Amino acid sequence: xxxxxxxxxxxxxxxxxxxxxxxxxxxxxxxxxxxxxxxxxxxxxxxxxxxxxxxxxxxxxxxxxxxxxxxxxxxxxxxxxxxxxxxxxxxxxxxxxxxxxxxxxxxxxxxxxxxxxxxxxxxxxxxxxxxxxxxxxxxxxxxxxxxxxxxxxxxxxxxxxxxxxxxxxxxxxxxxxxxxxxxxxxx
Ligand SMILES: CC(C)(COP(=O)(O)OP(=O)(O)OC[C@H]1O[C@@H](n2cnc3c(N)ncnc32)[C@H](O)[C@@H]1OP(=O)(O)O)[C@@H](O)C(=O)NCCC(=O)NCCS
Numbered sequence: 001x002x003x004x005x006x007x008x009x010x011x012x013x014x015x016x017x018x019x020x021x022x023x024x025x026x027x028x029x030x031x032x033x034x035x036x037x038x039x040x041x042x043x044x045x046x047x048x049x050x051x052x053x054x055x056x057x058x059x060x061x062x063x064x065x066x067x068x069x070x071x072x073x074x075x076x077x078x079x080x081x082x083x084x085x086x087x088x089x090x091x092x093x094x095x096x097x098x099x100x101x102x103x104x105x106x107x108x109x110x111x112x113x114x115x116x117x118x119x120x121x122x123x124x125x126x127x128x129x130x131x132x133x134x135x136x137x138x139x140x141x142x143x144x145x146x147x148x149x150x151x152x153x154x155x156x157x158x159x160x161x162x163x164x165x166x167x168x169x170x171x172x173x174x175x176x177x178x179x180x181x182x183x184x185x186x187x
Contacts, residue, residue, distance in 0.1 A: 002081055002098065002129055003062045009120045015068040016079065016117060019058040023066055026075035027051045030105035039142050040103050041164065041171075063098075067117055069108070077104035079117050081125070084135040085160065085175045095132040097177075098125065109144070118152050126183050133179040140172040154178050 005018035019027075028051040031037055034044045045051045058064045064080035084099040086092035100121065104114050125131045136154050138145035154176035161170035 004065050004081060005062050007124050007128060009065070009124060011116045011120045013070055013113060014117055014120075015070055015073075016065040016120060017068060018062065019055055019064065019066045019075075019078075021055065021059070023075045024048070024052055024055055027055055027078075030076065030103070033106055036103060036106055039139070039145065040101065041139070041162070065117070065121070067104070067113070069113075076108050077114070077117075078102065079114070079121060081121065084133075085137055086133075086135060086177070092133075096130070097133045097135060098129075098131060099135040099137065101136075114148055115151060118148070122152070122178070122183065126180050131180065133177050134183075136176045137173050140174060146174070149176050152178075153182075155182070 004016075008018075009016040028045060028048050031045040031051055031054075037044045045054075058066075058078070063082060064078050066075045067077040067079060068074065069076045080101040081098045082101050084092075084097040086095075086097050100118055102114050102118065122134060125134050136149045136152070138149060140159075155178065156174060157177050158175050160173050160175060162173050163170045
């Protein structure tokens, strides 16, 4: 079982560690900005209580990293190691697979920070957790996430339509994967 609290990671600009309750204001400050969470499939937080509830869940589940910007120590995003899109598919049923899900505070976009964080987690995923594969997904309209996923070397696998039960039509979503062979071969 993966417990991210047992695998704190340091990169050039970031510290990836478990969430703490005193991160609440940092979390709320980026999660309450309209249009950020929506790109990842969740509504922006309307109040501090929503952030508090989700923060408690992050701490309990222990599979989502807080991204701390070392230069100005505050939490500027999250990177989860979560249930993969492959979960219900027979073809992948005997494999250890996790999905990366990420969000960065808007003012930090475009500096390659999530690339740095994801590369570090991929290294741990394959070398320490010994996963068979790591997956990633983005809504068809989310071009910045698509760019990041492509730059990380994920390979497109399939398209699915996700239903969010919000009265809106299903959302076209592209699913990607890196398996351990291609990770270690660098292909
Ligand atoms: C997706 C996300 C994590 C990317 O993080 P990042 O650290 O900014 O990634 P990068 O710096 O590598 O930029 C990725 C692409 O985003 C685009 N981008 C960068 N800054 C941008 C900005 N300010 N506005 C719009 N697009 C921008 C660029 O196309 C860039 O691709 P390029 O390197 O070919 O120019 C970040 O945009 C984000 O948090 N978005 C909202 C939540 C989300 O979409 N999560 C993913 C759900 S699948």
